[in-house]
Amino acid sequence: MALMTSARRLFHVSFREKSLRRAETLIxxxxxxxxxxxxxxxxxxxxxxxDFSTNTQPLRADNKVTVHFINRDGEKISVKGSPGDSLLDVxxxxxxxxxxxxxxxxxxxxxxxxxxxxxxVYNKLGPITDEEMDMLDLAYGLTDTSRLxxxxxLTRSLEGMTARVPESVADIRQSGDGSS
Amino acid sequence: GFYTAQxxxxxxxxxxxxxxxxxxxxxxNANPQGPDWxxxxxxxxxxxxxxxxxxxxxFGVAPDHxxxxxxxxxxxxxxxxxxxxxxxxxxxxxxxxxxELQEAYHAVVLSYGAEGNxxxxxxxxxxxxxxxxxxxxxxxxxxxxxxxxxxxxxxxTAVILGQxxxxxxxxxxxxxxxxxxxxxxITQHALDALAESSVRRVLIVGRRGPLQVxxxxxxxxxxxxxxxxxxxxxxxxFEGIAETLKSLARPRKRLTELLLKAAIETPGEEELExxxxxxxxxxxxxxxxxxxxxxxxxxxxxxxxxxxVNRLEGDGEGVRAVATGxxxxxxxxxxxxxxxxxxxxxxxxxxxxxxxxxIPNTMGRVQQTAGLYCSxxxxxxxxxxxxxxxxxxxDTARTLLQDIGKGTLDVSTVKPGSQGVSALLEKxxxxxxxxxDWEKIDxxxxxxxxxxxxxxxxxxxxxxMLQVARA
Numbered sequence: 252m253a254l255m256t257s258a259r260r261l262f263h264v265s266f267r268e269k270s271l272r273r274a275e276t277l278i279x280x281x282x283x284x285x286x287x288x289x290x291x292x293x294x295x296x297x298x299x300x301x302d303f304s305t306n307t308q309p310l311r312a313d314n315k316v317t318v319h320f321i322n323r324d325g326e327k328i329s330v331k332g333s334p335g336d337s338l339l340d341v342x343x344x345x346x347x348x349x350x351x352x353x354x355x356x357x358x359x360x361x362x363x364x365x366x367x368x369x370x371x372v373y374n375k376l377g378p379i380t381d382e383e384m385d386m387l388d389l390a391y392g393l394t395d396t397s398r399l400x401x402x403x404x405l406t407r408s409l410e411g412m413t414a415r416v417p418e419s420v421a422d423i424r425q426s427g428d429g430s431s
Numbered sequence: 432g433f434y435t436a437q438x439x440x441x442x443x444x445x446x447x448x449x450x451x452x453x454x455x456x457x458x459x460n461a462n463p464q465g466p467d468w469x470x471x472x473x474x475x476x477x478x479x480x481x482x483x484x485x486x487x488x489x490f491g492v493a494p495d496h497x498x499x500x501x502x503x504x505x506x507x508x509x510x511x512x513x514x515x516x517x518x519x520x521x522x523x524x525x526x527x528x529x530x531e532l533q534e535a536y537h538a539v540v541l542s543y544g545a546e547g548n549x550x551x552x553x554x555x556x557x558x559x560x561x562x563x564x565x566x567x568x569x570x571x572x573x574x575x576x577x578x579x580x581x582x583x584x585x586x587x588t589a590v591i592l593g594q595x596x597x598x599x600x601x602x603x604x605x606x607x608x609x610x611x612x613x614x615x616x617i618t619q620h621a622l623d624a625l626a627e628s629s630v631r632r633v634l635i636v637g638r639r640g641p642l643q644v645x646x647x648x649x650x651x652x653x654x655x656x657x658x659x660x661x662x663x664x665x666x667x668x669f670e671g672i673a674e675t676l677k678s679l680a681r682p683r684k685r686l687t688e689l690l691l692k693a694a695i696e697t698p699g700e701e702e703l704e705x706x707x708x709x710x711x712x713x714x715x716x717x718x719x720x721x722x723x724x725x726x727x728x729x730x731x732x733x734x735x736x737x738x739x740v741n742r743l744e745g746d747g748e749g750v751r752a753v754a755t756g757x758x759x760x761x762x763x764x765x766x767x768x769x770x771x772x773x774x775x776x777x778x779x780x781x782x783x784x785x786x787x788x789x790i791p792n793t794m795g796r797v798q799q800t801a802g803l804y805c806s807x808x809x810x811x812x813x814x815x816x817x818x819x820x821x822x823x824x825x826d827t828a829r830t831l832l833q834d835i836g837k838g839t840l841d842v843s844t845v846k847p848g849s850q851g852v853s854a855l856l857e858k859x860x861x862x863x864x865x866x867x868d869w870e871k872i873d874x875x876x877x878x879x880x881x882x883x884x885x886x887x888x889x890x891x892x893x894x895x896m897l898q899v900a901r902a
Contacts, residue, residue: 350438351434351821351825354501354505354818354821355502356501358498360496360498360501362818363821385647385648385685386649388682388686389816391822420826
């Protein structure tokens with residue numbers, strides 16, 4: 252399978268056999284050239300699978316993308332990430348301290364990296380796998396433009412986008428003094 | 432517990448930080464220097480009954496779900512924080528009372544989970560071959576108190592009561608190819624028993640219908656894709672279900688679609704071939720409630736289960752199962768009840784609601800007891816995934832910090848903290864296990880696992896754990 256061999260060459264992080272088999276199922280299930288493919292491993296990582304006749308460009312230091320996050324206090328935080336990083340990678344690398352975010356470390360075993368996107372950005376995000384949807388379905392406050400941050404790979408086309416970190420639980424505190 | 436600790440350790444504008452865990456833990460002393468006390472930090476102490484930490488993440492999460500256990504890395508970071516310390520091998524309620532903890536600390540957070548289970552309450556429940564899912568899971572996950580369970584797997588059919596994720600975990604472990612299991616951290620004795628198992632058919636039985644299954648889609652998908660197995664269900668139990676799909680919210684809709692696909696859809700050629708080759712079968716059975724476990728002729732072990740047939744009344748959230756009067760007997764040699772965990776009373780000084788089996792509380796503040804808080808299953812009841820309990824823990828931590836901020840939690844007095852408790856424990860001959868002691872156990876388990884190609888080989892004996900911890 253040429254696709255898998257190229258994927259293996261591009262993807263430098265080692266992963267377990269199970270992840271490869273799962274990737275093969277993902278690839279054979281979607282028989283179009285994949286825009287975005289995430290493979291399970293110790294950390295979910297994104298790889299770009301565009302066109303196998305060309306080589307990927309070497310990443311350069313100035314090849315950064317600016318993205319914004321709105322945290323649970325409503326504050327806007329702007330950071331830069333490298334194309335190919337997942338949004339979870341960016342959040343962790345930039346030390347953005349969202350409570351409980353990314354508990355399973357990007358392995359599609361939880362829904363804590365739930366992010367809400369603007370509609371036009373959401374539509375650019377590429378296909379969602381059954382596995383991501385399975386976990387996303389458990390997220391609190393699921394919306395029509397929700398995705399899991401560990402599955403979203405940064406590309407140039409996401410330059411300047413904003414994602415909101417939703418509340419992870421219903422806050423039953425009505426007033427600041429904690430009386431219910 | 433570790434999550435509550437994490438939140439408290441992180442918040443830097445408060446001095447007093449409790450740190451609960453699977454067991455209650457205490458809170459260090461505050462430095463009473465007026466307005467500046469906020470900037471002196473107090474330790475967060477975690478007390479745990481076993482020498483090993485992490486609770487259900489170690490003993491509940493299935494061995495073939497290692498990614499779910501990644502949270503251990505976060506917990507480890509919290510435990511290694513300068514202001515946090517772990518004290519294992521301390522039984523709260525026995526080695527030290529909750530009252531004594533409250534004297535030593537400004538706040539105590541109870542997060543000791545649910546170590547009991549709901550019983551079916553039917554005749555024959557005590558026969559050999561009948562187990563709670565809690566014990567069965569504890570057995571394959573190396574919980575010391577379940578190490579001698581020795582479940583009998585010499586029968587062909589196993590019946591699991593309950594249709595939540597724990598029930599599916601049990602079904603999956605019973606039917607998974609041993610070649611898959613042997614690369615996980617499942618205990619060796621469970622692996623050996625499963626390699627010899629005669630179980631070929633697992634029925635997952637629930638009181639209500641397909642729209643009420645409590646499991647989630649990831650676990651159902653794992654059953655559908657389980658190598659060497661095929662689904663076997665009764666089409667009649669799915670009548671009318673397809674028609675409801677369009678009115679369901681997406682999560683329930685996708686779950687039900689997958690269930691229907693496995694249960695009644697005619698498979699394609701490849702899948703049909705796969706199913707014909709499969710030597711093991713699994714299936715949900717709906718509208719069935721256990722009435723009695725039927726004994727073998729020698730009256731010692733389970734030989735079958737008698738089920739009442741239900742029908743559903745009402746709709747939406749108000750759907751109820753009602754007995755029809757019909758009864759059905761199923762032959763089986765293994766009965767596993769997976770109908771819910773249950774919290775137990777840890778100390779008579781702690782208020783406890785025996786009906787709901789939780790500590791009565793308001794947003795984590797234990798009722799009628801200043802300075803006592805709770806988080807997790809002992810606070811809300813035993814349901815939910817890690818993320819649910821995690822968020823609940825953060826909530827309790829926030830409540831506690833709020834109380835300090837408002838002054839309702841008095842932190843102005845000096846309290847002895849862990850030093851006070853250590854003195855008591857020493858007098859009583861109890862030697863706590865520190866986090867770095869646990870790391871020795873961790874290394875040894877990892878080393879033993881590596882030899883067998885497993886992530887770890889868990890120690891099953893508390894004595895052995897203590898030996899390695901003290902080495």
